[in-house]
Amino acid sequence: MEKKYLLIFILLSFTFAFAQQETTFTGIVIDAKTQNPIENIVVSIQNSSITQLTNTNGKFELHSSIQGEQLLLLHSQGYKDLLLKINSNPEQTVNLGILQLEDNFSDDVPATLITLLDSDLSDDNSSSEMTSGLLQSSKDAFMQASAFNWGQARFRVRGLDSENGTMMLNGMIMNKIYDGRPQWSNWGGLNDVLRNQEFSVGAAASNFTFGGILGTQQISTRASTYRKGARLIFSGSNTTYNWRANATYASGMNSKGWAYVVSAGKRMGNEGYFDGTSFDAESFFMSIEKKLSNKHSLNFTGFYTPNSRGKNSANTNEVTELINEKYNSYWGFQDGEKRNARVKKVEEPLLMLNHYFKINEKANLNSSVMYQFGKVGNSTIDYQNANSPDPTYYRKLPSYYTSLYGKDIGEFSGEFTPDYENAELNKKLFLEDPQINWDAMYQANQQPTLNADGVITGYQPAQSHYVLYEDRTDDKTFSANSNLNIQITENSFFDGGITFRNLKSHQFQYLLDLLGGEYFEDIDAFYNGDQAQSDLQHPNRQVKKGDIYGYNYNLQATIIDAFTQFKFNYNKFDFYLGQTYSTSSYQREGLYQNGIYPTTSLGKSEKVHFENFGFKGGFTYKISGKQWLFFNGMHLTRAPSLRNTFANSRLNNSVVDGIENENINSAEANYIFRSPKLKIRTTAYYTLIKNTTKTSFFYAEGIFDRGASYNNTDAFVSQTLTHLDKKNIGAELSFEYQISSTLKSTLSVAYGNYTYNSNPNVSITNDANAAKGDTQTTFDFGESYLKNYKQSGMPQQAYSVGLEYRDPKYWWLGANINYLAESYIDVSSIARTARFYKNPISGLVFPEATEERARALLKQEKFDPVSLLNISGGKSWRILGKYVGLFTSINNVLDKTYKTGGFEQARNANFRALNQDVSSGTPSFGPKYYYGYGRTYFVNLTISL
Template structure:
């Protein structure tokens, strides 16, 4: 018995000693409107592993082993985050009293991620969706403006693509290995279950990963973290979709330790904002958590979001002047219904199992396994021995007769003889049939049936000259990771993790519709003999619907990423240091033996391995309780994307010559001021990205000399840029002032200068050379003089002034005026090479290619400034425990027309050809442009039960 008492007193003394080395925070969390207690609210010490959940009574007891001034964060889906400054003194209990959380349902604007997803029209997922929030909790005025006001003009935070940010789901990286970017449509329609988000700013520390220079966006789908209840959402819009309906049920954690979250939705449009752009998408989501014991939980997440979206075309000024800014050349009438030839289909279900393990009050270990599979298809028309079905094909437009017609009379002679008569005829024919002629294609794929008298009695299917096919990507990704968070002492913490990902990506051409024909020949009609064969092991195939043809190969990739991070927190200073290591292995496995490259197309390529390191750090100086200074810096190397590693993956195993790891450096400095009435952030940043690679394909005229084996100066080529550097410098301002209890004003500004910082090397590959017996396929075109040209695709300066009124009776109204400028066209690199100025036959510089003339002809086009007025408002009602919220917005109230981007066509591949085309006044191969939405609306009704 004495031993028991001794043991009891020893344990008691340990408990007392330990209690003296911690601070206990107590509190009660309630709903600000209903005054009801809130369960499962996450209470945590900011930038640490110390967390606790409120119980059924809304109470929490948080034990902190960190001494000094700290930030206490209260977070839950559907509520505004509450961030409190608290003083931690060991051995004390601090009662924080009643803490009221305001719901976010009155702001029924979509989450930033989903907002950009549904308005993003780019096919390469290049827009910058990564938004971040101050102190990893709430989004400041600048980030709100970036997502909701500037996003419609394709504004990118700090001018960076989404490959420079890290997108995470339950701690698992979701950026694709293929191009480094998230597939945004994987999350389409899941708004209600993706609101549990955490953000890091730029290179700031993240608890989950090393991250990228744009920041980290982490979404949690843990079932117990959702707000209990049922929610129905109904929306209407005239942008990508017309109607949307979502239903969500959250069970909360029951007495048996189970929690469920289920959501399903539908979005559709017969026609979106642009002509012929239909949309059809479903979304299904489930999250199930089983609490194993007080320290461990298992959570399963699965979702499936199939979508079908019709695309819209980029158009030249000539086409826009003949039609309008909404014109879309990708569709035509079939049986009195609009049918679009360019359809993007995405079906990529995801399954994930997470294990949450709280070893003790200081250590958390979270691990996950993910499997994602499915397909992405982009359809278009293929044709053989027939004319182009594109209604805007250059030979069908007036400019062909008023400009390029003269070119056919002589090899870039400079002569110019407009044929206005045929130009007018061409204009009338185009206006008569401005869309795809589906009936004509079906007719071309059939042959007439003649009776004994030679009279046509009908038609029967014959060899197809036109078919519809998809460029398909069928991915299978298996990934596993583990993340460890340790509170080392009262002033220090450790984060670390490792992630393994394995990808098998099947890339192929898939025939979907013979368009009334019987079969299609699997050959390349531009070549003859063996060179025309897609697969020498199966020559002269006649393919039908559901067959693979053209190209067929697998990408195989394995990546391992690891990081460690140490964080230190003191009364006046916080700082952190992070490190990362990664290794990437890429390989191509050709499934067809291509006739042009019989040796290098079939079987596995060499394995390409990239090894990379990264370092980052930052510190915060707390001037006072209202003011902070913080600085972050990062330097890392990054493997090129799988997409840019192989120069012509559809035909062979060739790796880009001279490809290297990308080299990235970034630094930022911030001043922050927070008071009850004024919130302000001022940021300056610098980013340098070196050694990037980019591959593109196009048909070029006048690019080669006439060799013995290939008697033409024209060719369909692939262009690879290497050693391309980008420099981004800028300033950000976020200003929010509470004028009165009901009136608030915001001011946001982004001032950037985003340029190319090198003259990249240009390599041109001409497959026709090999097909015609030449041993050389790739040609070095030397440097492209791109240094100091502006990066394209986004406004480099943006300003927003907003005013918001919130009435105590739960209705609100807000307006924003936005000004965006310094947006530039994407220039053609080949037109900035020394070779561009030379006659491809004689090798001599064109006499008209003077320096003065070149500066005028090759000046980068700057788009007109954009002014957008946006208005939004909402009203909410409470009936007992039920809630109804109404939100409505009108964007671009003044219905202004503006360009969001564009690119120079590279078809005119020498100075004389381009000069002649431009000098005509109606160039056939002028730049193509994308246009933004005019006046649009969004209405959302939410019912919470």
């Protein structure tokens, strides 16, 4: 018994002695303009777990046992961060007095620019979305440059697609199961209500999920966290849309425990920066919270953001030189109005219910259920027994008569004579009418009516040769999750969660417009007999507007994943360990019995299962209150996306042969220095992604021998790459120095080397063989020698230098000079195989295929670097007790023209075809390019009521 009391006495003495070493910091936080106290401001000591919230009177009391100089951070949505230098005085109370926070008009208004980067509207959702989408709340100079200065050139943080990051809404994963990427347009126009964010960079710890190697973005829409009041926003631009209006109101929590937020907006543009790119979108948002007790709260979130956008074409150098970089071949005039044939429409409303359970002061359990449904459509023109409606179809361009493409001249000995006369005629005809001819298509879909004398008296609808259809995806997604956060001890924390997701994706071809005709035949005109039938159970159908035709199937997926994470925080160092496990199940269900694959197209496929795991860890060493080092590492396996699991899901149930889980490793080291005047972050990182699978479709000429494709060396094929590895190595620098109280300088650097790190295997599937009854439809083309080629689609080096002046009278002006370099074209995989050098008829290597000539033909094109000057500024006023903020920016002030991306066309599928086409000097199938915006502007007016 005496020993027991002695132990208690020792522990009490130790606790008392430890407590005496604490310093207590107190203060009052107020609004700089209204001078009113502010509640729920997060007050924390940097690089520690010591955190407190201000009470209703704006007061806080923070207890710290950390010795020496530290940094105190005050943070809240709607206000600029305040960073103060403090010194510990053990056993004393330090009164910091009244601390004023400034409204962040100038900081959060630029976040509305995110919708102007076109990333949330990207066709493949892969360009710079994770940059622009997740960085709106970041204060890091590098992240700001990535989003607002480099994003216009399709910059990607660390060269990674958005599938490598995890996007979350109220703890629920929002990455699409189909391709692993967020569908950014699902919340387009909702910037004003999606500002409450937490972001972990790279492999750093997240409280909500295991995450990806790009990072985790968590957005909270809990109604009680919104700042009470109303906001009106009006914007004008010449980029994606022309104007925008938005209204938001937040009630705050009332005495009965209710809080709600509503928001509605409209964006519209008859034409964006590129010709014929119309835009129309609405956004509706609601969040309602009911506080059931001090421990329980329910929150409902729902939003609906229907939008449509006219797409912009990639063009060859020949087409660009004939017209200009803004040329878009996807539109034409109809009844005096511009009509774009390729329009993307997204209508996917989302409903979510969250339960917040505060178990005790140290434990929280948050659970969610979500249901999302709706449709995504991408329209284009279908045609049968008619010429291509594409104004840039190769036979309509001058190069058709001057290129050696398709000319049977053996080894290209120079005997071909260009037909300049017809080339000039093609040029004249193209320049006279360079757009889609809608009237001609309507006329082709009608037949004349004759009187008794054989005179045409009018026209009536007939079988359509041209129709407008859309590739439709109707998804139904149900998700449920639960996330537990516990403070185990003063220094240790636990995070864990489990998520269930189920997807039923109906994918089909949907007829939008008969273009003046009466009906359209549901057949594939390239085949005959049963092989031409889309559905053998309903042959020779005549389809009309609103009908499904062509292909029709369901994809089903179920994913369950769980994670655990342990964090340990101490005075001089922190570390964490995280683990994850997931299981994925995919299946295709064909709704049509396709004539080419009568036995493998209808009904359910086998279920494809994947099991995956991952672990990550990190270590932070606190050199002082101002500077620290941290290291993070991650290893995980990841199931291939649903999109890449089936070789040709539109036609059959075949699973990609040899498909495997992806294997991912990533590591980073960081040094951070942060003081009230100077902020520096330097980062070095390494990422290796192995066993990626990629499927694509194209028409190739000279790809098969005559035996393989029945006396035809050409075919429309699907290409599957397997065992593709990617290696990303680089460094980042973020530098920010407050020269004076009004002038700040910034420097941001991204230096990367992103390459392919393997020679993937190439498989080519030829549906024509199946149509002929051949048992072999997939051909192994062997390795594609892609190792050490550069990854495409983004600048691998980026630099930004900026100056910003902020006047005490609430106006500011900033300028950035940006230099972006090392951007490369997307190369053709099939052109890097050994089979590419062989004559498809004889099977022998082309005699002209020398090593020197091959090296010249297959050298990866590097785009010219570009320098961009961006200027922005703003001013805020208090008028009749209301706050008005004006923000404006001009990007690419010098109106530079530059390529943001491009790809080699794969139509020339053997060495001779490519060599002859390129050697002519006017290739018919040269690379196609995308261009960035020229000089653009954005003006935004915000009124807070």
